[in-house]
Amino acid sequence: MISMDRIAVTTSARGGHCQVDLARRLADDLDVPFVRRMGRSLEAVADRYSEDGRGRLEAFVVVEASRISVVRLEDAGRRNAELFFHPGMALSRIRRLKHGGADQMVEAMGLSRGDHVLDCTLGLGSDAIVSSWVVGSEGRVVGVEISPVLAVITREGLRSYTEADPDVLCAMRRIEVVCGNHLDYLEGRPDRSFDVVSFDPMFREPVTTSVGIAPMRPWASHDPLPEKALREGMRVARRRVVIKDRANGDDLDRLGVSARVGAAKSRQEYGVISLDEEGMGKGGSSL
Numbered sequence: 246m247i248s249m250d251r252i253a254v255t256t257s258a259r260g261g262h263c264q265v266d267l268a269r270r271l272a273d274d275l276d277v278p279f280v281r282r283m284g285r286s287l288e289a290v291a292d293r294y295s296e297d298g299r300g301r302l303e304a305f306v307v308v309e310a311s312r313i314s315v316v317r318l319e320d321a322g323r324r325n326a327e328l329f330f331h332p333g334m335a336l337s338r339i340r341r342l343k344h345g346g347a348d349q350m351v352e353a354m355g356l357s358r359g360d361h362v363l364d365c366t367l368g369l370g371s372d373a374i375v376s377s378w379v380v381g382s383e384g385r386v387v388g389v390e391i392s393p394v395l396a397v398i399t400r401e402g403l404r405s406y407t408e409a410d411p412d413v414l415c416a417m418r419r420i421e422v423v424c425g426n427h428l429d430y431l432e433g434r435p436d437r438s439f440d441v442v443s444f445d446p447m448f449r450e451p452v453t454t455s456v457g458i459a460p461m462r463p464w465a466s467h468d469p470l471p472e473k474a475l476r477e478g479m480r481v482a483r484r485r486v487v488i489k490d491r492a493n494g495d496d497l498d499r500l501g502v503s504a505r506v507g508a509a510k511s512r513q514e515y516g517v518i519s520l521d522e523e524g525m526g527k528g529g530s531s532l
């Protein structure tokens with residue numbers, strides 16, 4: 246993950262009052278400086294900043310009129326390297342569910358209306374949006390993200406995105422975003438307090454065709470899922486713990502999870518630990 250010491254928040258080149266207000270608020274949330282743009286290029290803003298003896302900035306969170314983007318100076322001008330919120334495949338997955346189709350993740354989670362889901366690896370929130378739509382307003386989805394930049398981009402995106410059906414937008418607005426390490430969050434939760442706990446760690450080898458994910462990679466934590474977090478997930482879940490891995494990956498084997506859900510041609514599979522009344526895991530995991 247890129248160090249927070251090298252990041253500032255600014256607006257688009259001629260950002261107005263609303264953008265400045267939001268940029269200041271995000272700078273406070275991230276505990277990084279807000280810098281006025283005043284029509285200058287990002288490089289010029291970074292140069293001026295370092296002339297004041299405050300070190301070299303490497304990236305900006307940029308509050309634009311219609312979205313918030315994250316730009317690394319080494320990528321400046323390469324529009325497809327910018328990170329910004331998008332719901333990824335969530336909208337097409339929900340469309341399929343609406344037409345009676347299946348979704349591997351929903352199947353692996355055994356998800357239904359009213360369920361409470363703890364998504365321990367929120368990222369840009371695509372999976373959380375699908376979960377939130379399935380569990381509906383009687384349910385609850387909490388998403389934990391360790392990267393402060395990703396947590397802010399996702400929180401603001403879920404709050405302000407407009408290009409979807411009203412029921413999907415409501416599902417997005419209901420997701421509770423928590424910035425932090427899932428292990429800390431899990432340790433603070435009572436036993437059996439969520440129906441489903443899910444983990445979707447970064448794949449060690451990227452799926453190269455996944456273009457939408459590429460700009461988030463420098464901001465994400467690539468640490469493998471620790472056994473301790475999985476154990477805590479099994480304590481906090483009432484019904485299931487679900488872990489995503491790439492198809493034929495070795496993470497589920499490492500974690501001792503044998504029960505899998507995944508279509509033969511899919512690039513990913515889900516390890517499923519079903520918990521009985523005593524919270525004992527079935528489907529593997531000798532943890």
Ligand SMILES: C[S@@+](CC[C@H](N)C(=O)[O-])C[C@H]1O[C@@H](n2cnc3c(N)ncnc32)[C@H](O)[C@@H]1O
Nearest residue numbers: 366368369370371372390391426427445465466
């Ligand atoms: C593969 S992405 C998740 C994508 C997500 N499921 C989606 O649909 O957008 C994994 C995310 O988990 C985050 N992460 C990794 N370790 C974490 C931890 N210990 N606590 C919270 N988030 C973590 C990474 O920063 C990254 O954003």
